[in-house]
Amino acid sequence: MVQLIGRRLIQLVPTIIIISMLIFGLQQLLPGDPALVMAGEERDPEVIEQIRRQYRLDQPIPVQYFYWLKGVATGDLGESMRLKEPVARLVMQKLPVTLQLASMAMIIAILIGIPAGVVSAVKKDTVWDYLANILSLWGISTPNFWLGIMLIFLFTVKLGWLPASGYVSPFVDPAQSLKTTILPAFVLGNAIAGILMRHTRAAVLQAMNSDYVRTARAKGLLEGRVVLRHALRNALTPIITIGSLEFGTLLSGAVLTEQIFSIPGFGKLIVDAVFNRDYAVVQGVVLVTSATYILLNLVADIGYILVNPRLRTS
Amino acid sequence: MRRTARLLISAAAFAGLIAGAQAQTHLRIGLAEDPDALDPTQARTYVGRIVFASICDKLFDIDAKLNAVPQLALSHETAADGKTVTIKLRPGVKFHDGEALDAEAAKYSLDRHMTMQGSFRRSELSQVEKVEVVDPLTIRIVLKTPFAPLIAQLTDRAGMMVSPKAAQAAGDKFGQNPVCAGPYKFVERVQQDRIVVEKFADYWDKGNVHIDRITDLPITDSTVRLANLKGGQLDIIERALATDIKDIRATPGLKLATALELGYQGLTINVGKGDAAKGPLGADARVRQAFEAAIDREALTQVVFNGEFKPGNQWVSPQNSYYQESIPVPPRDLAKAKKLLAEAGVKGKVEVDLMTPNNPETRQVAEVIQAMTAEAGFDVKIRVTEFATSLKEAEAGKFQGYILAWSGRTDPDGNIINFAMTNAPNNYSAYSNAEVDAALTEARTLNDPAQRKAAYRKVAQRLAADLPIVYLYHRIVIIAHRDRVEGYSQMPDGLVRVTGLKLK
Numbered sequence: 001m002v003q004l005i006g007r008r009l010i011q012l013v014p015t016i017i018i019i020s021m022l023i024f025g026l027q028q029l030l031p032g033d034p035a036l037v038m039a040g041e042e043r044d045p046e047v048i049e050q051i052r053r054q055y056r057l058d059q060p061i062p063v064q065y066f067y068w069l070k071g072v073a074t075g076d077l078g079e080s081m082r083l084k085e086p087v088a089r090l091v092m093q094k095l096p097v098t099l100q101l102a103s104m105a106m107i108i109a110i111l112i113g114i115p116a117g118v119v120s121a122v123k124k125d126t127v128w129d130y131l132a133n134i135l136s137l138w139g140i141s142t143p144n145f146w147l148g149i150m151l152i153f154l155f156t157v158k159l160g161w162l163p164a165s166g167y168v169s170p171f172v173d174p175a176q177s178l179k180t181t182i183l184p185a186f187v188l189g190n191a192i193a194g195i196l197m198r199h200t201r202a203a204v205l206q207a208m209n210s211d212y213v214r215t216a217r218a219k220g221l222l223e224g225r226v227v228l229r230h231a232l233r234n235a236l237t238p239i240i241t242i243g244s245l246e247f248g249t250l251l252s253g254a255v256l257t258e259q260i261f262s263i264p265g266f267g268k269l270i271v272d273a274v275f276n277r278d279y280a281v282v283q284g285v286v287l288v289t290s291a292t293y294i295l296l297n298l299v300a301d302i303g304y305i306l307v308n309p310r311l312r313t314s
Numbered sequence: 315m316r317r318t319a320r321l322l323i324s325a326a327a328f329a330g331l332i333a334g335a336q337a338q339t340h341l342r343i344g345l346a347e348d349p350d351a352l353d354p355t356q357a358r359t360y361v362g363r364i365v366f367a368s369i370c371d372k373l374f375d376i377d378a379k380l381n382a383v384p385q386l387a388l389s390h391e392t393a394a395d396g397k398t399v400t401i402k403l404r405p406g407v408k409f410h411d412g413e414a415l416d417a418e419a420a421k422y423s424l425d426r427h428m429t430m431q432g433s434f435r436r437s438e439l440s441q442v443e444k445v446e447v448v449d450p451l452t453i454r455i456v457l458k459t460p461f462a463p464l465i466a467q468l469t470d471r472a473g474m475m476v477s478p479k480a481a482q483a484a485g486d487k488f489g490q491n492p493v494c495a496g497p498y499k500f501v502e503r504v505q506q507d508r509i510v511v512e513k514f515a516d517y518w519d520k521g522n523v524h525i526d527r528i529t530d531l532p533i534t535d536s537t538v539r540l541a542n543l544k545g546g547q548l549d550i551i552e553r554a555l556a557t558d559i560k561d562i563r564a565t566p567g568l569k570l571a572t573a574l575e576l577g578y579q580g581l582t583i584n585v586g587k588g589d590a591a592k593g594p595l596g597a598d599a600r601v602r603q604a605f606e607a608a609i610d611r612e613a614l615t616q617v618v619f620n621g622e623f624k625p626g627n628q629w630v631s632p633q634n635s636y637y638q639e640s641i642p643v644p645p646r647d648l649a650k651a652k653k654l655l656a657e658a659g660v661k662g663k664v665e666v667d668l669m670t671p672n673n674p675e676t677r678q679v680a681e682v683i684q685a686m687t688a689e690a691g692f693d694v695k696i697r698v699t700e701f702a703t704s705l706k707e708a709e710a711g712k713f714q715g716y717i718l719a720w721s722g723r724t725d726p727d728g729n730i731i732n733f734a735m736t737n738a739p740n741n742y743s744a745y746s747n748a749e750v751d752a753a754l755t756e757a758r759t760l761n762d763p764a765q766r767k768a769a770y771r772k773v774a775q776r777l778a779a780d781l782p783i784v785y786l787y788h789r790i791v792i793i794a795h796r797d798r799v800e801g802y803s804q805m806p807d808g809l810v811r812v813t814g815l816k817l818k
Contacts, residue, residue: 032702036709041721042358042434043732043739050432083505084351084489090505149537156545164542165533167507262533264507272348272506277702 001305008298012291019290020072020283024065027279033057034277038081055081055280068283077287078280080273087284090269095288097167098265101181101188101258102250106243108189109196112139114239116193117200121208122227132197139194148187148260155183165262184261188254192246199242203235210234236307244300251296252289339817340527341799343810344539344551348506348532351489354474355426355433360721360808363471364552365530367809368511369410370494371518372473373401373420374465378573378805380634380724382465386415386475386495386518396460396761403451408516409477410499417447422478424455427471432486437739438472441758460759462766466725470807497523497813506532522813543568543794549817550795550802552810555675556619562794571793571804574624574631577722577729581668581683581784586744587711594664595714601664602781604654608690609683610646615787618678623787628774629720629729631788636726636767638774651690663693668715669708671701676717679786708742716742719789724807726770727758734777745782 035051036043052058056067071078077087112135120132156164162179170177207213208231216230217223251266258267266285273281305311349362354370357363373387382390388402407415424445427435441461446454455464467473480493492500497519498511509530513523531548533539536555542548544565554562554570562568583602584591594601611625627643630636655664666687670680677698684694694715699707708716723729731754732738736746750773757769777783791808798818805811 030703032700032706033709036705037702038358039434040358041360041740042437044434044437045739047432047434047436054432082350084353084356084487085505093504149541152538152541156547157541160545163547164545165538166531166542166547260535260538262507262531262535262538264504268506275700275702 001302004301005298008294008301012294015294016287016291017069020069020287021065023283023286024061024068027282028061030274030277032277034081034279037277051081068280072287077284080278080281082272082276082278082281087280090281091284091288094264094266094269094285096169097263098251098267100170100177101185101254101263101265102247104181104185105188105192105250105254106247108185109192109246110243112189112193113196114200117197118204118227118232120197121201121204121231124205132201136194136197136201139190139192139197141194142190144187144191144254145256145260147190148184148257151183151187152260165260167263180261181263184254184257184263187257187261188250192250195242195246196239200235200239203238204231207231207235233307237304240300240303240307244296244303248289248293248296251292252285338527339525340529341525341550341812341815341817342548343528343530344542344548345530345532346536346539346553347534349509349530352492352500352503352509353486353489354471354476354492354494355430355435356486356489357471358434361532361552364808364810365509366471366474366494366496368498368528368812369492369496369500370471370474370476371496372470373403373468373475374473376466376469376724376805376807378803380576380806382469382724386420386473387468390465392761396462396759397457399455399457399464400448401453401455403453404518405451407495407518409475409480409495410493410514411477411480412516413477413479415475415495416450417453418450419478420453420475421445421447422481423475424453424472426476426481430486435472438467438470460761462758462761463723463725463727466723466728469724498528501527508532519813524814524816525812528812540794543796546796548796549799550793550810552791552793552808554792554794556622556790556792558794559620559622559792567797569795569797569799569802571795571802572790573804573806573808574633575722575789575791575808576631576724576806577720578626578629578631578788579623579679579717579719579786581786582708582716582718582733582743583782583784584711584714584716584743585780585782586746587742590667590711590714591744593666593714594658594660595666598658598660599780600654600658601660602784603779604651604658604690605664605666605687605692606781606784607644607647607651607654608687608692609784609786610686611643611787613646614679614682614686617682618675619787619789622792623789625786626788627778627785629733629783629785630726634726635763636770638767638771640771641774641778646686648690655691660691663691666692666694666714667697668694668717669697669699669704669713670717671704672698676719680717711744713742718742722807726766727754730754730770730773731758733783734773741782743782745780747776747780750776 035048035057038051039048056064079086116132116135120129123129152164155162162183167180168176213226213230216226255267255271258265270285345361347361349365350357350359371386374382375385377383386404386407388404390399390401392399403420427433428439441457443456443458448454475495477493481488497514497517499514501510501512503509512527517523539551540558543551562570585596615621615623615625625643628637668680670676680696684696687694707713732740734745734750735754736751753769753772757766760766791804793804795802800816801814
């Protein structure tokens, strides 16, 4: 296991370098000139030139990349052109927010998706199965922005129970923090719950038809134990895969949902950065999210080993 | 007896607590975007100016009629030759760090605007040769040539004073912790989440500051911004949609404050850059006149903005004192349009590549124009383009028409010179006319409003015939607030002024 973790961590470095090259190159394909966008209405040609020089936009892309990489090696992710703030500070400001939102969304998704999938598999072709399928289809097919705005109208404008937007850190006021994040977390969780439910259902159905479940039943085990200990546990492998992939996607920022609920996470940061051609910020966020994504995959691999003893020896 | 006393004391303490809690008044403002760096020298966004309105006072402010009124300065006097302007400063003004605002500090701020690397104020003060300290409370601005818009420039960011001590220490990071001389001092900013400011105890006009704390919250979605206002999580929102005005008026507890904007919305036509300018629209002024004659501005504002915005045909609105009444907004005239096209010898439909920034309102405007001009014989192809890309395309001359808004400046010079002068930075249409250049240059040297207006008349006449920009309409600044906010009034510059405001 230690070997696995070590190997993965070493793989992390070249992977991230390749990703950063890709992003650096792809960004250059974006039409638009960062200095022009930054100047906005104040298009003083001399100042625009100064900006180009200051941020090395006048130099060849490989040179720009080299300087950026050199900075990253010393922990400096560069500076946001638009905000004049170090990118590392921006990322550190947003990471906890995104982590909180992603974790809450994932908890909601698991709480809805896995039980619904198990019930629907065990009670296949009954009214419960149909209900769970409807729930899943609803989750997958409801657009986030629509659900978000509807929830705001219901819970903020009509009922006045929850604030429509804003964000409060759980370390400042846990109750208020929950109030401001529960709606966006639900919107995000709802969509993932649908996906989780479909995969859980398929995996549990498969497991239920397998020999070891028949054996378990033949031993006279209670049905609940058969389902939870034998079928579900074996079905967990694909669920962990999907769950970690979805969680990774959440960490790269829930763009629309963060926009609607004004959650200051990665999603909002990267959208603003792309529209303003604030390259350093885009680079920084992508770097951090891809590293997190890779780490999550590692966690998923460890998860497989925990649920599946056969993998421990290999 | 002792128990009663104890009860009384705790009741009093509790009442005190409540009173204490009530005493902290807190105003929450919903912004349409997240501002850029909060440094008056480096800042460039409209939304940033709204935040500055509470933290950075300027030498002068404007009144509802766009006259310059004293703020950190008491008075100004222009020499007979127009080349020096003497400004008397208000005595006893302090920056948020306790430093005094004197002539040295004022000179420092203006010099910083003019010389700092990456300063977006440089062009606004480009006619200033130097700033001199006359006495501790007087500065003299020496100009290269007489420059009528100077005082108007000083009513905006170029007139914002920063603490020299703080600015020297922070360098280009000043925007992370701005230290100015406004009614509120900066407390904290979490990017894309909030900007918090609190009442400045030593403010020069502290009797007019009644709210303890202000939080600016950027909420980009206008529907969500309004929902927050309705739900009571915000007290004021800026840039509500024109189509939401009815709803705001009908909602109990909400109030509306509006003013006609300083800027305009127009359709820039490429007349001189690249191949795109070589089509009939760019090459022949009669085709452009036909295009304009086919547009019904009144109907356009009715259809897209419920009639809330005002049709316009010049770079200032019909309410502005520099508006040329002799050139009124032309009505739609299809017969004239067709006649002009025939005169120009155009065969078949005139194709127009119309670049439109990607937002729902502008898209609708483009669609209405497409339908109206089709009747006259134009075939407008709308090309919806993301804003940053559209700037680049415009710069390269890859468009025939470009719908572009200008947020507007107090002085008419700021709305036209960079758009119509030959090779000026915002002259996307690549328009060039020696007569216009001369009149524009002359107008900025004239301090007498009547003479200036006469100079601008020449420009307006020429532009109405040449049409490098078809001015369409002027928006209104739409601010909605809860009725607990008292004393709010809207100025044309769109800023949210917080002095004098009270919370019920």
